[in-house]
Every structure is written in C-alpha cells, then in structure tokens.
Amino acid sequence: MTLDAQSLPDWGWMALAIALAxxxxxxxxxxxxxxPADRPVVAARSACDGCGRRLGVLDLVPVLSFVALRGRCRSCGSPIARRYLLLEVGCALLAAWAGFVHPGPLGLAGALLACQLVLLCLLDAEHFWLPRVVTLPLIASGLLISALGGAQAALHSLIGAAAGYLSLVGIGALYRRLRGREGLGGGDAYMLAGAGAWVGWIGLPTTLLWASLAGLSLVAASLLAGRAVKADQRLPFGVFLAAGTWLTWLYGPLGGLEL
Known part of the structure; x- marks a missing residue:
C-alpha cells in the first residue's frame, strides 16, 4: 500500500510526525x-494532582515543560507523573521508526497507528480493557488510510477488518462452549479488526504469529524470573496484538506476500 504526495519531501513528513507525536x-x-475513571476528557482542564492548580500553556509543552520544571509542579512542588514524559518521548521515537521504514506520508500514517496502539496497550496492561471508543477509531483510521491507497487496498483492508473481528468472535464462542467461561475479552475482536484494517487480510496471520511470540516471550520471562504462570491467569492479549500489528504494518507479512 502506498500514499502519494508531493507537497513535502520525505524528511518533512518525518519531521512533522515527530513534532506532533x-x-x-x-x-x-x-x-x-x-x-478508566469515567472522567471527562475534553471538558475538564488539566490540573496538578497535588494542589489542584489548573495548568497553563507553559506547563503543558511536551517534554520541554517537564525538563524546565524538573518534573515538579511550579506551585506546590508535587512530582509530575513520569508516564507523560515517557509517552511523549516514546511516541516521538515510534514516529521516527515509522518514518524511517516508510518515508513520506505513509510514515505519518504510521505515527498515527503507533499512538493508537500505545493507548490500547496502556488500557489493556493496566485495566484489561479495550474500549470501543478507542478500538473503533483504530478500525476507521485503518480503512481510511487504506482507501487513500486505491480501491484494491481498500478492499483488502475491509476484508481484513471483517476477518479479524469474526475470527476472534468465533474462537471466543468455541472456547466458551468448551470451557464454560470467557477466554477472550470482547475488545480483542475489535482490536484485531483494527489490525486487519491496517495490515489487510493477508497480514492477519503474521499479526497473530507476532502476537503469539510476544505472549510466549512474556511467559518465558516470567518463568525465568521464578514467577509461575497459572493456567487461568489473565494476560493482556491486546498488548501482544499491538506488537503484532505494529511489526506487520512496518515490515509486511512474513513470506514476502504483498497487498
């Protein structure tokens, strides 16, 4: 899949992605x-958790504000959550990675994908939750970006979204019938639909392979650290799907298949 644009050179697209990320x-x-706390997202202004002071523009400049304030509120000295700095830097690095592998406007699209996957990773890792308010935009953005690449890419994307969703819904129903309990969260199917929208139906097997390897790596690391993994222990499958989606989008399906 390719996106053609002549308005900016390749380095300009990468610089734009890194600046926005x-x-x-x-x-x-x-x-x-x-x-997760069901708090307003847009209506409520950001405030210091320590003193409640509303944050101004100078407090909210990504990376620079944290460095200038030495990671503390300018009013009460309470520490600023480092997750913000890590996310700001991490998203910029992922944007650079996307631009390096896919120079041009496609790299900017990759930065958008990366940011959506990061949010899903956080929600699933911390709350075992993949809400539709995040997974549905992942599907929509994948379909839109693919449509910009032409009718064939759009068709592959649409089939990928449908196949991703139906495959996990079917597996979940089969597991529930055989084991009498839920084995997959409802958000996993929507997330795999989003993966299919971004990588197409051809990329779905590779996405699941990478996701499985990521999950097995976590289990192996836990065993090496002396922490036993119980058979019924919950694992954040969305985190593994995010890794599989990202690697497949960057480097394509294994075996050299292309859309």
Missing amino acids: PAIGSFIGLLSLRL
Whole structure:
C-alpha cells in the first residue's frame, strides 16, 4: 500500500510526525487515566494532582515543560507523573521508526497507528480493557488510510477488518462452549479488526504469529524470573496484538506476500 504526495519531501513528513507525536503522547497519558475513571476528557482542564492548580500553556509543552520544571509542579512542588514524559518521548521515537521504514506520508500514517496502539496497550496492561471508543477509531483510521491507497487496498483492508473481528468472535464462542467461561475479552475482536484494517487480510496471520511470540516471550520471562504462570491467569492479549500489528504494518507479512 502506498500514499502519494508531493507537497513535502520525505524528511518533512518525518519531521512533522515527530513534532506532533509528543503532543499526542501527552494526550494519550491523559486518556489512559481519565477513560478508566469515567472522567471527562475534553471538558475538564488539566490540573496538578497535588494542589489542584489548573495548568497553563507553559506547563503543558511536551517534554520541554517537564525538563524546565524538573518534573515538579511550579506551585506546590508535587512530582509530575513520569508516564507523560515517557509517552511523549516514546511516541516521538515510534514516529521516527515509522518514518524511517516508510518515508513520506505513509510514515505519518504510521505515527498515527503507533499512538493508537500505545493507548490500547496502556488500557489493556493496566485495566484489561479495550474500549470501543478507542478500538473503533483504530478500525476507521485503518480503512481510511487504506482507501487513500486505491480501491484494491481498500478492499483488502475491509476484508481484513471483517476477518479479524469474526475470527476472534468465533474462537471466543468455541472456547466458551468448551470451557464454560470467557477466554477472550470482547475488545480483542475489535482490536484485531483494527489490525486487519491496517495490515489487510493477508497480514492477519503474521499479526497473530507476532502476537503469539510476544505472549510466549512474556511467559518465558516470567518463568525465568521464578514467577509461575497459572493456567487461568489473565494476560493482556491486546498488548501482544499491538506488537503484532505494529511489526506487520512496518515490515509486511512474513513470506514476502504483498497487498
């Protein structure tokens, strides 16, 4: 899949993505805290958790504000959550990675994908929750970006979204019938639909392979650390799906298949 644009050179697209990513990363930090708590996202202004002072523009400049304030509120000296700095820097690095592998406007699209995956990773890792308010935009953005690449890419994306959703819904129903309990969260199917929208139906097997390897790596690391993994222990499958989606989008399906 390719996106053609002549308005900016390749380095310009990468610079734009890297410039925007920290601000999006900061917003992701806000969403990751407010969505699980069912707090307003847009209506309520950001404030210091220590003294309640509303934060101004100079307090909210990504990365620079944290460095200038030495990670503390200018009023009460309370520490600023480092998750914001990590997300701002991390999203910028992911944007650079996308731009390096896919120079041009497609790299900017990759930065958008990365930011959505980061938010889903946080929500699933911390709350075992993949809300539709995040997974549905993942599907929609994948379909839109693919449509810009032409009719064939759009068709592959649409089939990928449908196949991703139906495959996990079917597996979940089969597990429930055989084991008498839920084995997959409802958000996993929507997230795999989003993956299919971004990588197409051809990329779905590779996405699931990478996700499985990521999950097995976590289990192996836990065993090496002396922490036994119980058979019924919950694992954040969305985190593994995010890794699989990202690697497949960057480097394509294994075996050299292309859309």
